[in-house]
Amino acid sequence: MAAPELAQTEPEGIEGVRMTWLNWPRSKVEASKCVIPIATSIQPIRPHVDLQILPYAPLRCKTCSAVLNPFCRVDFTAMIWICPFCFQRNHFPQHYNSISQTNLPAELYPNFPSVEYLIPNYQNSQNFNQSSPIYLFILDTCMIEEELEFAKSSLKRALGMLPENAMVGFISYGTQVQVHELGFSEMSKVYVFRGSKDISKDQVLEQLGLSVSGGRRPGPGMHKGGGGGGPSPVAGAGPGINRFLLPASECEYTLDSLLDELSTDQWPIAPGNRALRCTGVALSVGSGLLSASMAGTGARIILLVGGPCTEGPGSIVSKDLSDPVRSHKDLDKDAAPFFKKAVHFYDELGKQLVNQGHVLDVFASALDQVGIAEMKVAIEKTGGLVVLSESFGHSVFKDSFKRIFEVGGEQSLGLAFNGTLEINCSKDIKVQGIIGPCTSLEKKGPSVASTVIGQGNTTAWKMCGLDKSTCLTIFFDVSSSEKSDPAGPSSQLYLQFLTSYQSSDGQMRLRVTTVTRRWAVGSEDLVQGFDQEVAAVIMARLASYKMEMEEGFDATRWSYDALSVFNNSPDETAYFRILLNRETISNAVVMIQPSLISYGFDSLPGPALLDVQSIAADRILLLDSYFSVVIFHGMTIAQWRNMGYQNQPENQGFAMLLQAPQEDSQLIIRDRFPVPRLVVCDQHGSQARFLLAKLNPSATYSNAQDMMHPGSDVIFTDDVSLQVFIEHLQRLAVQAS
Numbered sequence: 001m002a003a004p005e006l007a008q009t010e011p012e013g014i015e016g017v018r019m020t021w022l023n024w025p026r027s028k029v030e031a032s033k034c035v036i037p038i039a040t041s042i043q044p045i046r047p048h049v050d051l052q053i054l055p056y057a058p059l060r061c062k063t064c065s066a067v068l069n070p071f072c073r074v075d076f077t078a079m080i081w082i083c084p085f086c087f088q089r090n091h092f093p094q095h096y097n098s099i100s101q102t103n104l105p106a107e108l109y110p111n112f113p114s115v116e117y118l119i120p121n122y123q124n125s126q127n128f129n130q131s132s133p134i135y136l137f138i139l140d141t142c143m144i145e146e147e148l149e150f151a152k153s154s155l156k157r158a159l160g161m162l163p164e165n166a167m168v169g170f171i172s173y174g175t176q177v178q179v180h181e182l183g184f185s186e187m188s189k190v191y192v193f194r195g196s197k198d199i200s201k202d203q204v205l206e207q208l209g210l211s212v213s214g215g216r217r218p219g220p221g222m223h224k225g226g227g228g229g230g231p232s233p234v235a236g237a238g239p240g241i242n243r244f245l246l247p248a249s250e251c252e253y254t255l256d257s258l259l260d261e262l263s264t265d266q267w268p269i270a271p272g273n274r275a276l277r278c279t280g281v282a283l284s285v286g287s288g289l290l291s292a293s294m295a296g297t298g299a300r301i302i303l304l305v306g307g308p309c310t311e312g313p314g315s316i317v318s319k320d321l322s323d324p325v326r327s328h329k330d331l332d333k334d335a336a337p338f339f340k341k342a343v344h345f346y347d348e349l350g351k352q353l354v355n356q357g358h359v360l361d362v363f364a365s366a367l368d369q370v371g372i373a374e375m376k377v378a379i380e381k382t383g384g385l386v387v388l389s390e391s392f393g394h395s396v397f398k399d400s401f402k403r404i405f406e407v408g409g410e411q412s413l414g415l416a417f418n419g420t421l422e423i424n425c426s427k428d429i430k431v432q433g434i435i436g437p438c439t440s441l442e443k444k445g446p447s448v449a450s451t452v453i454g455q456g457n458t459t460a461w462k463m464c465g466l467d468k469s470t471c472l473t474i475f476f477d478v479s480s481s482e483k484s485d486p487a488g489p490s491s492q493l494y495l496q497f498l499t500s501y502q503s504s505d506g507q508m509r510l511r512v513t514t515v516t517r518r519w520a521v522g523s524e525d526l527v528q529g530f531d532q533e534v535a536a537v538i539m540a541r542l543a544s545y546k547m548e549m550e551e552g553f554d555a556t557r558w559s560y561d562a563l564s565v566f567n568n569s570p571d572e573t574a575y576f577r578i579l580l581n582r583e584t585i586s587n588a589v590v591m592i593q594p595s596l597i598s599y600g601f602d603s604l605p606g607p608a609l610l611d612v613q614s615i616a617a618d619r620i621l622l623l624d625s626y627f628s629v630v631i632f633h634g635m636t637i638a639q640w641r642n643m644g645y646q647n648q649p650e651n652q653g654f655a656m657l658l659q660a661p662q663e664d665s666q667l668i669i670r671d672r673f674p675v676p677r678l679v680v681c682d683q684h685g686s687q688a689r690f691l692l693a694k695l696n697p698s699a700t701y702s703n704a705q706d707m708m709h710p711g712s713d714v715i716f717t718d719d720v721s722l723q724v725f726i727e728h729l730q731r732l733a734v735q736a737s
Contacts, residue, residue: 280314298417
């Protein structure tokens with residue numbers, strides 16, 4: 001009974017590339033007439049069963065550094081290949097002597113637009129532990145005891161899932177920051193930093209005894225407790241850092257014991273005040289600590305935060321409970337006194353982490369806001385993950401947190417480190433920039449456009465963290481004049497994406513994806529190659545970017561549903577936008593327009609309109625709105641289920657009907673990160689609002705007599721229905737003409 005519509009098609013193919021226009025406008029004038037920009041979405045390390053893994057170094061063009069690919073012209077007699085980007089003639093090296101038209105290397109196979117190279121000698125030239133990933137956990141202790149226990153439980157489970165060679169560190173914080181030494185299992189040893197004062201990277205290193213010239217004495221502004229001898233130094237760590245970072249196999253017991261003893265923050269809270277929480281200083285200390293690791297080592301700071309920062313840099317609200325946390329209205333009126341200063345702080349922190357090649361992941365679980373809106377800049381710059389939930393005991397947090405530590409198998413996120421993306425283009429194509437989780441490397445060249453969108457002025461970007469679902473949006477411009485001949489020898493255009501990254505097992509890899517498209521001949525040719533799904537997502541991403549960067553930008557003229565901030569806090573808006581900018585096209589489409597599947601006795605499961613008229617007493621609806629999955633039972637179905645009809649042998653069909661949406665919802669949840677909230681509800685029940693909030697109100701209290709169907713429902717709202725909205729647009733269009 002599973003819905004066939006739920007089976008995901010893969011329009012990206014092995015390339016992992018989708019474009020707004022399959023055929024491109026030939027000139028700048030033609031491109032300017034396109035309302036939808038020329039843009040490409042790419043999943044740089046998307047897994048594919050047909051991907052060829054090559055155990056040797058890539059062959060590069062000596063002029064533009066493009067890699068040998070299926071679109072190169074090859075002279076097998078002279079052993080020469082001609083680069084399609086700069087037309088440079090390159091000689092094949094000696095070890096390619098045996099190639100011929102019947103004996104092609106994998107790079108030249110026409111059905112292999114993507115290949116991946118294992119960078120040779122990488123592991124031989126370095127100790128393996130130098131490339132072992134680092135996980136630095138930072139835990140907020142300003143929570144009620146129940147919440148802290150939930151968080152500690154998830155941390156313990158994560159430690160048991162880490163690879164044995166993964167390096168682990170631990171910092172706890174509340175009003176002050178505690179850096180825990182893990183190298184002394186006999187006696188706990190903690191370095192304490194004041195939470196009210198900003199601290200630089202060099203100060204952190206000096207006070208932890210990790211600076212090049214520093215000894216082991218604590219600096220001013222902190223104290224230490226405990227003592228004892230340390231373990232032998234760990235490969236891959238700078239001088240002394242092995243006191244704070246140890247392989248998971250060596251410190252799991254120590255960390256388990258430490259977590260057992262860890263209690264909620266003991267700093268007294270005055271009546272009418274918020275807890276003093278120094279999230280910003282904790283992250284500064286964590287970033288400073290990781291700066292002592294060897295260059296090129298992949299590392300993740302994993303922050304578990306349970307409330308707003310109120311102490312020191314990065315604060316988002318005052319300590320006084322009578323002062324509310326900033327809202328969208330406050331931000332619009334410039335009435336959020338902490339906001340700009342906090343954003344600047346996290347911007348600088350993000351730059352430091354990018355420079356080190358390290359990632360910031362944030363898991364926020366609270367009923368109030370915690371500062372995701374301010375942290376967004378650092379999360380996106382480093383390619384970090386973010387999950388927002390109500391409690392550390394909720395399945396949204398627990399299941400999502402567990403998934404980042406799963407290695408191998410379908411559930412693995414395929415986390416990678418230290419990625420870079422470079423783009424080679426045909427002569428008349430310029431790169432405007434990227435929207436997504438990356439940072440410009442400011443690599444100038446002839447392919448850099450004068451106009452900038454997102455991270456621009458470059459043809460290379462840094463991705464400290466990326467995974468198999470990471471998706472980037474690249475905007476292009478066409479620079480050729482009107483006089484170009486579309487039927488000439490250069491009727492094809494070429495793009496090459498070079499993604500180097502470090503896999504979780506420490507291997508350095510280079511993914512090379514080369515694609516070709518055709519210059520359009522006339523507007524009809526252009527329209528036939530239009531991809532509306534990609535266009536919808538890219539316009540939503542572009543409008544979201546403009547809303548943040550351009551004052552007075554009118555989002556309602558673009559795509560209201562995808563961009564509305566109504567009824568959302570700034571944290572929720574930032575959270576949704578981070579995911580909109582980094583998720584695959586198919587997932588982003590679901591964020592913009594949820595999918596609705598209907599299940600009944602008389603038909604196979606199939607798509608239904610996102611309208612209140614789709615509700616029927618004898619049907620089950622499955623709504624996927626990306627962040628939540630709702631199974632909605634019609635009134636009659638719910639009554640029969642409550643009476644136990646599904647348990648009777650003669651009602652096997654009813655039992656199967658109940659089971660089908662459950663199975664399909666698990667398929668959705670299994671492959672998604674963050675893990676969505678699952679809501680199972682009945683018509684007229686309190687949780688039915690999760691479905692009704694997403695439906696078009698074609699039947700409301702004002703027109704119920706005209707619109708209602710037997711067994712349907714009414715939405716009590718003053719909102720206009722889609723039909724009324726379209727009729728209004730038609731009237732405006734006629735008047736305008």
